[in-house]
Amino acid sequence: MILTSTYRAKTEMSRDLLAAYSPLDHTTTAGLSADVVQGAYERLLRRLVVLIALHGPTAPARFLDALTEAARPCDPDAVVDSVDLTAAFLEHGTAGLDRGAGHRVGHGAGGAVSELQQELVHFSRIVDIGQLGLQAGVTEHALRRLRGSDRLPDSLKVLSELIIVTRSRMIQRGASLPAPCLRPGGAIETDVAYDLTTSAPAFSPDYWMVVRCARRRVRRRLRYELSALLAYLTPAEAALALWAHCYEQHLSTAVELGLVQVDSVDGTTVVTWRYQPAPAVGDDAVGRVADTLPSLARLAPGETSTACGHQVEATGPASARVVEATADTKSGNKDAPRSSAVAVLAAAAALSSPTPGALAGKARDLIAAYTGPDLVSMEAGHIHLNRDLDRDQDAGAAIGAVLHALLAGRQAKPPVLTPMMDDDHVLIRLTPDTYLRFLRRAFPAAPMHLICESSPIIRAIVVALYKRLRESPLTHRLQMRGANLFLPLQDGSHCELFEDIDGDPITGCVFFETALLIYRSAPDRFDTYFTSRYHLDTDVHQHAATILSPPAAAQRTQRHDTTVADLRDYYRRFNDVTDPHRPDPHISALVDDILAGADPVFTHLNVLEDYYEVQQRRVRALLGLLGLPLRLVTVHFNSTTGRVVICND
Numbered sequence: 001m002i003l004t005s006t007y008r009a010k011t012e013m014s015r016d017l018l019a020a021y022s023p024l025d026h027t028t029t030a031g032l033s034a035d036v037v038q039g040a041y042e043r044l045l046r047r048l049v050v051l052i053a054l055h056g057p058t059a060p061a062r063f064l065d066a067l068t069e070a071a072r073p074c075d076p077d078a079v080v081d082s083v084d085l086t087a088a089f090l091e092h093g094t095a096g097l098d099r100g101a102g103h104r105v106g107h108g109a110g111g112a113v114s115e116l117q118q119e120l121v122h123f124s125r126i127v128d129i130g131q132l133g134l135q136a137g138v139t140e141h142a143l144r145r146l147r148g149s150d151r152l153p154d155s156l157k158v159l160s161e162l163i164i165v166t167r168s169r170m171i172q173r174g175a176s177l178p179a180p181c182l183r184p185g186g187a188i189e190t191d192v193a194y195d196l197t198t199s200a201p202a203f204s205p206d207y208w209m210v211v212r213c214a215r216r217r218v219r220r221r222l223r224y225e226l227s228a229l230l231a232y233l234t235p236a237e238a239a240l241a242l243w244a245h246c247y248e249q250h251l252s253t254a255v256e257l258g259l260v261q262v263d264s265v266d267g268t269t270v271v272t273w274r275y276q277p278a279p280a281v282g283d284d285a286v287g288r289v290a291d292t293l294p295s296l297a298r299l300a301p302g303e304t305s306t307a308c309g310h311q312v313e314a315t316g317p318a319s320a321r322v323v324e325a326t327a328d329t330k331s332g333n334k335d336a337p338r339s340s341a342v343a344v345l346a347a348a349a350a351l352s353s354p355t356p357g358a359l360a361g362k363a364r365d366l367i368a369a370y371t372g373p374d375l376v377s378m379e380a381g382h383i384h385l386n387r388d389l390d391r392d393q394d395a396g397a398a399i400g401a402v403l404h405a406l407l408a409g410r411q412a413k414p415p416v417l418t419p420m421m422d423d424d425h426v427l428i429r430l431t432p433d434t435y436l437r438f439l440r441r442a443f444p445a446a447p448m449h450l451i452c453e454s455s456p457i458i459r460a461i462v463v464a465l466y467k468r469l470r471e472s473p474l475t476h477r478l479q480m481r482g483a484n485l486f487l488p489l490q491d492g493s494h495c496e497l498f499e500d501i502d503g504d505p506i507t508g509c510v511f512f513e514t515a516l517l518i519y520r521s522a523p524d525r526f527d528t529y530f531t532s533r534y535h536l537d538t539d540v541h542q543h544a545a546t547i548l549s550p551p552a553a554a555q556r557t558q559r560h561d562t563t564v565a566d567l568r569d570y571y572r573r574f575n576d577v578t579d580p581h582r583p584d585p586h587i588s589a590l591v592d593d594i595l596a597g598a599d600p601v602f603t604h605l606n607v608l609e610d611y612y613e614v615q616q617r618r619v620r621a622l623l624g625l626l627g628l629p630l631r632l633v634t635v636h637f638n639s640t641t642g643r644v645v646i647c648n649d
Helices: 013-021 034-055 059-071 082-092 115-127 140-147 154-172 216-229 235-249 285-291 327-331 356-368 391-410 432-442 456-470 473-477 509-521 523-533 540-547 560-577 585-596 610-626
Strands: 187-193 196-201 207-212 255-263 267-275 295-299 304-307 310-316 319-324 341-346 375-380 420-422 479-481 484-488 494-499 602-609 630-637 644-647
Touching (some): 013 059, 013 115, 034 059, 034 082, 034 154, 034 235, 059 285, 082 115, 115 610, 154 216, 154 610, 187 216, 196 341, 216 235, 235 267, 255 304, 255 319, 255 341, 267 304, 295 310, 391 602, 432 540, 456 523, 456 540, 456 610, 494 509, 494 610, 509 523, 509 585, 509 610, 523 540, 523 585, 540 560, 602 610, 610 630, 610 644
Parallel strands (some): 602 630
Antiparallel strands (some): 187 196, 196 207, 207 255, 304 310, 310 319, 319 341, 479 484, 484 494
């Protein structure tokens, strides 16, 4: 479990921010060259800029200015912690105080909890490992398959997931932001010059995109990636994500992109950016990002802007007109003849957010068409205990309730409910008691195993899995980066098995999820075994949940680190089965026996938000690589757009 001091060693700004907001912790960056660290730092800054832009057009530049000042304080007594500073901008778009609370936002000494900092570093360690400091470890066959894939590049999909999480938290706190929507039909792409391509929805266009690049293949790829991102993001968010991704790829050709978005919240928004291939020179990553920031403008009715040789005019509160700029319009001559419009845009009709019931209906249709093996267990309404319950949990629980009832009527046995709470990578705010009461409204009587992610039972299964891995040919593929142990997957990505493997090992989330599926295959057997072996009065997860749910009076005074100390004290009695260097033969035998009982596989169902798509794909990849008789089916949903999909391969 993390503490308030986790990932917050003080070294230098670049390494501190990488540790707090990326998978590159301090032990990792200590072993990387200065140039590599600078490259990773610049990539992180561009991603942070995209997230902070959700707070408004001027927030990114103000953030970079504040970082520059923090790196060279004039007053030694006014040193600003760069991690807290970044957290403040992510949470509120400012470097100032926490909405008048009188302290900086962060989770360091004297700071408030920064929920987004925890979310970003946690997601990054799961799905954004990258290749820095690791051998590629991927077959040429896998490389060929990736080159021919129509899937969004993982790094771009991960960035979209980070945007979704950040936007969701802001909206939960009352922010008014444009929401993504699913558009009927595709987009119309037009090559209007040898180096210029435009794109807009075929019906009722609310955005228009233009790309200038000498290579048509690059223009078409950017158009495709923007269209694919619109399943998750607004057009303006997607344009900003493509800016960061363009620099991450180090394209060898120049690119200019312009996008106009019209919506009922912000009116007309114009995003423009230019990419020019150039080597990174010097250690001023902040300056390089600042020099290449996208232009983000919001136009009032009657105001104009330009995008790749086109003039944009906001013709109303939620409408805009795009024309090809002429010499007269470029000079600002208002009396010049008006060209015919290249695009006429209007905000989409305001749609109410899809109800949990509507999402559940879509999910029911998907599972009704499912023809695979019976589903042994189900997780729905997943929560991180550093946040309040919100509409994602409402939707997840509603979907889960409908699917559970459907499956109970057509399977020999209904799936066992196995909801899991993340108490391991977050600073605790929501208690398990509160979460359980919420779940019981959706599942009033069904048997349920409420699981803590810090669970020593799951970690004991992890150790048994690690033993199997070390005794297989895969042991020769294991790689170290810093103090952390990784396994390359067949698609060229990496799975973090353990953080600090030779110190105080922390299980990587994808590896943990694999062990969790084994537990979910026979939860009663594992619970009974631990209760009997350690002579417990209550099962492990129930006792852990009690520690995480102190009485109301204690909650007001009990610090997170104190709760962690109490839980660690309880978990010490299980140290003999949770050390990856000392596998317990009895746990290993139990795991082997349960897996041998698969007929032919144990199939499990997860109901999760669609920003977990990459994570779930990693879990399936690891299951295949380890050759385990486990199958994972996931129903992904988006409570904003109404998108519901099923993934099982």
